[in-house]
Amino acid sequence: MLGLDARPASPGEPLPPDLDVVVVATHGRDEEKVLIEAARSGVPYIGLVASPKRGAVVLAGLDITEERRARIHTPAGLDIGARTPAEIALSVYAEIIALRPQVARAARPAAGSVAPQAVAENVDPVCGMTVAITPATLSLDLAAGRVYFCGPGCQHAFADDPSRYAHA
Numbered sequence: 001m002l003g004l005d006a007r008p009a010s011p012g013e014p015l016p017p018d019l020d021v022v023v024v025a026t027h028g029r030d031e032e033k034v035l036i037e038a039a040r041s042g043v044p045y046i047g048l049v050a051s052p053k054r055g056a057v058v059l060a061g062l063d064i065t066e067e068r069r070a071r072i073h074t075p076a077g078l079d080i081g082a083r084t085p086a087e088i089a090l091s092v093y094a095e096i097i098a099l100r101p102q103v104a105r106a107a108r109p110a111a112g113s114v115a116p117q118a119v120a121e122n123v124d125p126v127c128g129m130t131v132a133i134t135p136a137t138l139s140l141d142l143a144a145g146r147v148y149f150c151g152p153g154c155q156h157a158f159a160d161d162p163s164r165y166a167h168a
Contacts, residue, residue: 047076126154
């Protein structure tokens, strides 16, 4: 939905080698092993969903270097006053977006894989928002090429009267 390939992991399974983000939200169950593996393998963003107090205790107990420990974000997410699971997920996603330039620079291709490509972007002609072009991005095909939109409201406004957006 938000453009991430999110997959749950099971305790004991090795982490895939091509991860850019690991978020641990297990309420204290089997989190240490995943955090250590992610930190040692160089995953660019590692987040632990926990209270500040529990997060500090978990970090202190990890058998990793201080440098690796410092890369684990806990509590994961931006401090927006999130309380519900959906709000916490939004705050974590917002932090990942905020740190995206650092995550992209730190990302490393797995052995035998192709280095990650830059994300293609375009500007929504209705609102002016920069839109990441993915297979799920809303668009319309015109004679001059494809036009991308941030959401259905902008897409419908454009479709109703493309001449209003002559700069498209």
